[in-house]
Amino acid sequence: MPTQAYALFNTPIGHCGIAWSERGVTGVQLPEQDEAATRARMGRRFPQCSEGVAPPQVQEAIGAVVALLSGAPTAPVDLSDVMLDMDGVPPFHQRVYEVARRLLPGETVTYGEMARQLGDPGAARAVGQALGSNPFAPVVPCHRVLAADGRAGGFSANGGVTTKLRLLLIERARFNGPGLFDEAVDAPLPCDNSFRTSSCSPP
Template identity: 55%
Template sequence: MTAEGYAVFDTAIGPCGLAWTGHAVIGVQLPEGSANRTRARLAKRFPDAVETEPTPSAQQAVDGIVALLEGEPRDLADVTLDLEGVPEFHRRAYEITRTIAPGKTLSYGDIAARLGMPGSAQAVGQAMGRNPCPIIVPCHRVLAAGGKDGGFTANGGVATKRRMLVIEGALADEPTLF
C-alpha cells in the first residue's frame, strides 16, 4: 500500500507514527524506543511516503491518539482507514475491534463469536498481530481467554499492551511491570 505522507509525534508511551493517503489513515506505528527508530520503521513500511505535516484528517487522528494515550476516553471510530489489501477476515475482525470502548476489553473468542465463527479465536489473534493501525484498531483491548494478556507484536510486547490498558483504565496500575 502506498502512503502519501507520514509523521512522527510524541505520546505518553513514546514517539508514535502515522501514515496516510488522501483522507484515510493506512498505518500507525507504535513506539520503537526513539523517534528515529519509529521514523525508520515507518520509512521501511511506506518507502514511497514523505515525512511531512499531517493533512487535516491525519492531524485529527494524531490528536485523538495523543489524547487517548494521555488517559482521555477518546473514541477513534470516526478516523477513516484505508485497509485496501487487508484480507476480508482481518477487516471484519478489525471492525468489531473498533467497537470496543476505551477501558473495556474483549477476548479473541468473543470476537470470533461476533464474527459468527466460534472456534476461530486463533485466527483472530493472528489478525490482531498483523493490525496495520494499532490504537485506531485497538488490538491492545483484545485479550486471551480468562483475561490473560495474549500476545502483542509491538515493541515492548505485552508490557506495552498492559501499559496502554492501564492508561485506559481497563487494568489496575501495576507499576512493577513498566
C-alpha cells in the same frame, strides 16, 4: 490507495508515526525506542514515500491518539471516526478490525468472544492472527482483546505483555481476574519510550 506520506507526532509515551493516502490513514506506529527509531520504522514500512505535513483529517486523528494515550480522566476518547484506508487488507482482517474498533477505552473482550461476534465461534486463533497483523494500533485497539483464561495473550511491542498492560492501564481498564497481571509480575512496565511495534500477537 497508495500511501502519500507519513508524519511523526509526540505523545505522552513517545513519538508515534502515522501514514495516509487520499482515502484515509494507511498505518499507525506506536513509539519505538526514540524518535529516530520511529522514523526509521516508518521509512521501512512505507519506503515508497517520505515524511510530510499531515492534512487536516489526519491532524484530527493525531489529536485523538494523543488524547487517548494521555489517559486524561475525561470522557472516553473514541477513535472509531478515524477514516482508515484498508486497501490491501484481507477481508477477514477488515471484519476483525471493524469489531475491535467498537470497543471503548477500558473495555476488553477475549479472542473467542470476538470470534462469536463475527459469527464464527471456532475462529479465535484466526482473530488473533488478524490482530497480530494489525497496522493501525491503537486506532484499531488490539490491546483490548485478551486470551480466554483471563490472561493478556500476545503482544509484539517491545516489552511484550507488559506493554499491552501499560496501554490498558492508561485506559483504566477493569479486569475480571488476577491472571492478566500475573503475566507481568516479574517485569516492570516499559518506560515511556520503549514501544517497538504496533500490533498484537495471536493468543
